Amino acid sequence: MTVSNPLLPHLATLQEVIDLTPDVRLFKIEPNDPAVKESFDYQPGQFIFVSAFGTGESPFGLTSVAYRKDSLEVAVRKVGTVTGSLHELEPGATVGVRGPFGNHFPMDEFKGKNIFIIGGGIGFAPLRPVVTTIIDHKADYGDLFILNGARTPQDLCFSDEFDTWSASPGTRLELTVDAGNDDWTGRVDLIPTVVRELALSPENAVAIICGPPIMIHFTLIDLKKLGFEDRQIVTTLEGKMKCGLGKCARCNVGDKYICQDGPVFTMEQISSMLEQF
Amino acid sequence: MSQYISKQDLLSWLGKLRESHRLAAPVRVDDLVLFKKVERVEDIALDFDNTTLSPKEFFFPPTETLFYADRKDGQVELVPAEVTEETVIFGIRPCDAKGIATLDLPYMEEPGDALYQQHRDRTTLIGLSCIKACPECFCTSMGSGPDDASNVDIMLTEAGEGYIVQVLTDKGKAIAPQLAEKDVQAPPAPAVTPVPSEGISEKMREAFDDPYWGRLADRCLHCSMCSYVCPTCYCFDIRDYNENGRANRVRSWESCQSPGFTKIAGGHDPRADKGIRLRQRFGHKLLYFPEHFGTMHCIGCGRCVRSCPVNIDIREIIQDVQKLGAQK
Secondary structure: OOOOOOOOOEEEEEEEEEEEEOOEEEEEEEEOOHHHHHHOOOOOOOEEEEEEOOOEEEEEEEOOOHHHOOOEEEEEEOOOHHHHHHHHOOOOOEEEEEEEEOOOOOHHHHOOOEEEEEEEHHHHHHHHHHHHHHHHOHHHOOOEEEEEEEOOHHHOOOHHHHHHHHHOOOEEEEEEEOOOOOOOOOEOOOHHHHHHHHOOOOOOEEEEEEOOHHHHHHHHHHHHHOOOOHHHEEEEOOOOOOOOOOOOOOOEEOOEEHHHHOOEEEHHHHHOOOOOO | OEEEEEHHHHHHHHHHHHHHOEEEEEEEEOOEEEEEEOOOHHHEOOOOOOOOOOHHHHOOOOEEEEEEEEEEOOEEEEEEOOOOOOEEEEEEOHHHHHHHHHHHHHHHOOOOOHHHHHHHHOEEEEEEOOOOOOOOOOHHHHOOOOOOOOOOOEEEEEEOOEEEEEEOOHHHHHHOOOOEEEOOOOOOOOOOOOOOOOOHHHHHHHOOOOOHHHHHHOOOOOOOHHHHHOOOOOOEEEEEEEEOOEEEEEEEEOOOOOOOOOOOOOOOOOOOOHHHHHHHHHHHHHHHHHHHHOOOOOOOOOHHHHHOOOOOOHHHHHHHHHHHHHHO
């Protein structure tokens, strides 16, 4: 009996490497096997494992959207050994890809609603396909409100797309940084402060948050003060992962596996979990 | 009347199996009894309580290469590892056979684990009933028992000067020896001290936020011995190692007790606290796994009880948690 080996990556080639910030690079990747490339379907919020052979593999949220039939894209912040090795690679290099894994943002359920997207730092990466999908299908959704925050202006991810986002009908973009510089004329506020100030209405709205745990923690407090209920708040959980298949048990939280049951959860689901990550 | 084999015929049967298979059986190594590849059938230990380690490593090795990445002329070629050897394991106690059946649940759940499946497909299990229970045994409280034949291909039960033989599966039939009919009775199964495991999952849920776990962890050294000796612990790590120009992707045992088990890029670790890690171990065994798979993630072999350097004892924990729940 043969079982296909889901731990065996597909070989893939780096098409393009783009610096997003001083420590975040966008990698455009294409599976070498045309059949794999063609059948690689995925939804906003899903993730893949990318291998730097000889160093290891790590999970990354996909920042691209499948319907554009373009390369697979991941935004990688250089923080460890695998991300360090990936940052050394140049276009043409061979990497490995496994996936897609996990559940996804319920884009269909978001239809007709006002969407409040809140991303902090590299946490904006998995939110970018949500933004792209809504902007590409704007008629299906209500107003789109994007709040993108980072430590400094240089650390804001996807700055090349800010003009496109702002120019899209029914879309507003707010940027904020923890610390500005001489060229920065925008907000210097923490994300929760901006959320409080903007005071968006929870009526027919959904808030999607992704960022460092401390940012999520304080932003939730302010969203709840604004009247957002747990079921209206969607976030992603991050966990150590080695397989993406619910087997290595590294991302096990209570009876859930972030890699399979998540990474996308509503606050309602998270509140009902025994253990809080 | 029972199907029967004498001790002498048993050894000559195992000797024949050794010629066609990799035969693993309990062998004495200093004061340990370990499953080893058998070189001479005379080395096989027949009078042991249970092996020091379970046969888990034959299905889920402590380290195992998943594939090799070869670099040739700027190209990368992936060569998946394969299990080719046919193995017979002799002398598995019923609890450990249940341990293998328990490992099957996560590893064979879709999408199945390719290497684990290959190990399972190419291995035949010969069980050996327990004629004596160890002081730490509590198999009967974890859904098994000293004469439980449900998870092996052939079951042997010592009776008189030989063994009663039950051939239970097609795999078992394929290697079964010549058997005689004999009028022998299996000795009564030994008594095993029970633990109050009934309803423990719900009690674990109730005791989740109890300070009990922090107090228990005060003495834990997070040495992870409990995970390494456990027949059902299946958490793993995956890393790349470079050897002779090849990158080997290697899977190895990992323990939820090690610091850093859940530490993610950027430094956040939701289980930096030892008490929370200890709670995870027992939560997984007694609550999450049973909820997901409908069976305990413990087989009552008692190895963690014997091995823990600070006497953290799952039997005591089960008793304590039953009482914690009752206080509420």
